[in-house]
Amino acid sequence: MSTAQTQELVRVEGLTKHYQVGGGFLGATRQVLRAVDQVDLRVLSGEVLGLVGESGCGKSTLGRLILRLAEPTAGRVFFDGQEISGLGRSRMRGLRRQMQIVFQDPVTSLNPRLTVGGILAEPLRIHRQGSAAQIQARVEELLHEVGLRPEHAGRYPHQFSGGQRQRIGIARALALRPRLVVADEPVSALDVSIQAQVINLLMDLKERFGLTYLLVAHDLSVVSHLSDRVAVMYLGKIMEVIPAGRFQTPPLHPYTEALLLAAPVADPRRQMRPPALKGDVASPIAPPPGCRFHTRCPEAQEICPRQVPELRQIEPGHWCACHFR
Amino acid sequence: MTGEALLDIQDLVTVFPGPAGELKAVDGLDLTVNSGEVLGLVGESGCGKSVTALSVLGLLPAPGRVAGGRALFAGQDLLTLDPASLRALRGASISMVFQEPMTSLNPVFSVGRQVAELVLAHRDVSAQEAWRQAVEMLGQVGIPEPEKRAKAYPHQLSGGLRQRVMIAMALALGPRLVMADEPTTALDVTIQAQILHLLRQLQEQSGASVLLITHNLAVVAQMAARVAVMYTGRLVEQAPVGEMFSAPLHPYTRGLLACLPSRSPGRGQRLPTIAGIVPPLDALPPGCAFSDRCPERFAPCQEEEPALVEVAPGHGVRCYLHHRLSRRQKRAAA
Numbered sequence: 030m031s032t033a034q035t036q037e038l039v040r041v042e043g044l045t046k047h048y049q050v051g052g053g054f055l056g057a058t059r060q061v062l063r064a065v066d067q068v069d070l071r072v073l074s075g076e077v078l079g080l081v082g083e084s085g086c087g088k089s090t091l092g093r094l095i096l097r098l099a100e101p102t103a104g105r106v107f108f109d110g111q112e113i114s115g116l117g118r119s120r121m122r123g124l125r126r127q128m129q130i131v132f133q134d135p136v137t138s139l140n141p142r143l144t145v146g147g148i149l150a151e152p153l154r155i156h157r158q159g160s161a162a163q164i165q166a167r168v169e170e171l172l173h174e175v176g177l178r179p180e181h182a183g184r185y186p187h188q189f190s191g192g193q194r195q196r197i198g199i200a201r202a203l204a205l206r207p208r209l210v211v212a213d214e215p216v217s218a219l220d221v222s223i224q225a226q227v228i229n230l231l232m233d234l235k236e237r238f239g240l241t242y243l244l245v246a247h248d249l250s251v252v253s254h255l256s257d258r259v260a261v262m263y264l265g266k267i268m269e270v271i272p273a274g275r276f277q278t279p280p281l282h283p284y285t286e287a288l289l290l291a292a293p294v295a296d297p298r299r300q301m302r303p304p305a306l307k308g309d310v311a312s313p314i315a316p317p318p319g320c321r322f323h324t325r326c327p328e329a330q331e332i333c334p335r336q337v338p339e340l341r342q343i344e345p346g347h348w349c350a351c352h353f354r
Numbered sequence: 355m356t357g358e359a360l361l362d363i364q365d366l367v368t369v370f371p372g373p374a375g376e377l378k379a380v381d382g383l384d385l386t387v388n389s390g391e392v393l394g395l396v397g398e399s400g401c402g403k404s405v406t407a408l409s410v411l412g413l414l415p416a417p418g419r420v421a422g423g424r425a426l427f428a429g430q431d432l433l434t435l436d437p438a439s440l441r442a443l444r445g446a447s448i449s450m451v452f453q454e455p456m457t458s459l460n461p462v463f464s465v466g467r468q469v470a471e472l473v474l475a476h477r478d479v480s481a482q483e484a485w486r487q488a489v490e491m492l493g494q495v496g497i498p499e500p501e502k503r504a505k506a507y508p509h510q511l512s513g514g515l516r517q518r519v520m521i522a523m524a525l526a527l528g529p530r531l532v533m534a535d536e537p538t539t540a541l542d543v544t545i546q547a548q549i550l551h552l553l554r555q556l557q558e559q560s561g562a563s564v565l566l567i568t569h570n571l572a573v574v575a576q577m578a579a580r581v582a583v584m585y586t587g588r589l590v591e592q593a594p595v596g597e598m599f600s601a602p603l604h605p606y607t608r609g610l611l612a613c614l615p616s617r618s619p620g621r622g623q624r625l626p627t628i629a630g631i632v633p634p635l636d637a638l639p640p641g642c643a644f645s646d647r648c649p650e651r652f653a654p655c656q657e658e659e660p661a662l663v664e665v666a667p668g669h670g671v672r673c674y675l676h677h678r679l680s681r682r683q684k685r686a687a688a
Contacts, residue, residue, distance in 0.1 A: 083542035083543065083544065083545075084542055190631045192631060193631075220398035220399055220569065220632075221398060221569065221571070221610055221613060221614065222398060222609060222610060222613055222627065222628040223398075223631065224613070225613030225614075225615075225625040225626065225627045225628075226627045228615065228625055229624050229625055229627060232622065232624065247542070247543065248615075249543070250614065250615040250616035251615050253615075253621060254615035254616075254618055254621055254622065254625075255615075255622070273621060274621065287544060288543060288544065290547070291543045291544045291546065291547035292543050292547075292572070293546070293547070293550065293570070293572035293573050293575065293576045294572055294575065294576065294616065295571045295572040295575045295599065295611070295614050295616055295617060296575055296599060297575045297576070297595040297596050297598075297599050298596070299575075299576070301550065301551065301554065301576040301577070303551055304544065304547040304548045304551050305544070305547070306544045306547075306548075307548075308498075309512045309514055309515070309545065310542070310544075
């Protein structure tokens with residue numbers, strides 16, 4: 030690996046986001062939802078870091094915290110060596126050009142009243158990226174980059190298919206030539222055949238523009254196909270960080286093992302196995318003490334509810350938060 | 355274990371009004387579900403797989419309309435059955451599991467009451483006995499503490515437990531056919547595994563047939579004995595599950611399987627894709643509906659639509675490439 034690749038672009042330390050839920054009126058008790066709890070993580074420059082986990086595990090919140098689309102309750106975020114938590118609006122605005130997001134649902138994330146040209150020009154205007162003619166040229170260039178045609182600039186989002194709308198969402202994220210793109214379930218709303226097209230596009234663009242992706246997704250096959258490393262989250266905590274090439278090979282965190290076992294395989298010769306995990310994900314309000322996974326873990330021992338396992342390196346490049354790995 | 359046809363859909367046509375005349379959401383569909391089998395019906399959004407099930411059940415939302423065909427269930431045509439008889443069949447002999455249990459369950463009644471109502475509507479039992487049976491059924495689908503959970507309202511249960519309630523309701527009256535429309539699509543992967551396993555277990559115990567409608571090819575691979583693939587309202591291929599995944603014939607089926615990341619030759623490689631997008635129903639190409647996207651299109655494809663032809667036992671395909679092959683095979687055999 031070259032040094033350029035191993036340089037970190039993002040580092041988070043002790044990142045925590047708690048939400049107050051319930052209560053407020055008539056004195057009902059307020060509760061704390063621990064969406065992200067004491068997370069340390071690095072995203073290396075030029076890599077695709079996959080972030081997987083089931084709904085409510087905090088993976089989307091973590092992506093938003095890194096972009097400062099949500100303010101953390103505690104912890105620090107560094108972008109390219111500079112601490113960005115606590116930066117003022119104007120200094121943050123300069124940085125925002127370098128970090129962009131692609132959302133899951135291209136229908137609700139595009140302004141229906143703007144033409145595609147307007148949608149793509151908006152960030153360029155806000156960040157004063159040249160004259161009207163230059164912006165116009167850049168819009169055409171962006172459309173071309175994501176596989177759309179120049180005449181599409183005059184049309185409205187509803188005139189496009191789901192896959193094309195996601196291309197528009199990607200073009201908008203690329204408009205300011207960012208270094209980091211957080212892609213939050215970028216293909217999960219798309220049909221299988223369209224999903225493959227968008228996956229290829231994401232890979233091409235990364236190659237062409239040297240992008241770094243934080244890929245938030247629940248589909249393990251998509252994540253392991255696209256990622257260099259995979260981080261697994263459960264109830265607000267990182268359970269494991271592992272090179273994608275070793276994602277299927279033990280030793281793995283018991284939760285990662287369970288996720289892999291649970292995912293159906295598109296091969297009828299593989300027998301369906303009895304489910305590895307019983308019960309539901311525990312609530313992020315009052316999560317289980319100790320290891321958060323212990324209530325569902327088939328290997329849980331006496332120590333698990335008592336002590337939070339640290340995320341520690343168990344092999345080169347492989348980090349795992351389990352007392353028994 | 356699997357036997358004769360339990361549900362035999364013949365030449366089903368379902369139409370929706372469009373700006374320039376009626377659009378055929380289902381166009382001449384022939385599909386058979388044998389007794390005791392799990393048949394997977396797959397396809398991308400808008401291919402007509404859900405509309406097929408709703409048509410057969412008489413649940414098609416207006417302004418959709420069944421414009422032709424028959425759907426024989428144990429010899430009775432569901433499409434001409436009077437509403438009262440159809441209602442008696444639905445829930446008892448034929449039941450449904452939908453994708454989103456939250457919208458299919460009534461939010462103002464406890465889940466136990468909803469199962470009990472179903473029992474009361476179809477069986478001659480007291481309210482107390484219906485409740486007892488409801489609790490028992492909730493226990494059978496793996497709901498912990500069923501006496502307590504029976505009193506819970508849908509919003510008080512997790513998505514996985516709600517889907518278990520839906521399955522309890524679907525199986526309450528010992529149906530012969532269960533239509534499951536994306537039963538696990540809204541669920542997390544570990545919960546999906548639980549629900550699929552439960553469905554499989556209950557199906558094996560009861561011997562009911564299942565029509566499993568899904569876009570997820572992996573789910574079909576693990577659950578179904580036979581697979582039928584739909585595209586723009588038509589069946590383009592059907593085959594036993596092993597053959598469908600090891601030797602798919604229709605270029606659309608082959609394309610769908612090839613573009614799954616899990617079947618890709620290597621991590622980070624470009625995935626094969628199917629060019630273009632599914633055409634809208636009012637702009638289908640002439641001839642074969644897949645011809646405008648097909649990498650193997652040749653002259654006859656845009657002249658006339660190919661028929662679904664059986665090219666091997668139980669393996670039908672709607673594609674001229676394989677019709678030719680099959681004739682050659684026939685000649686070779688002769």
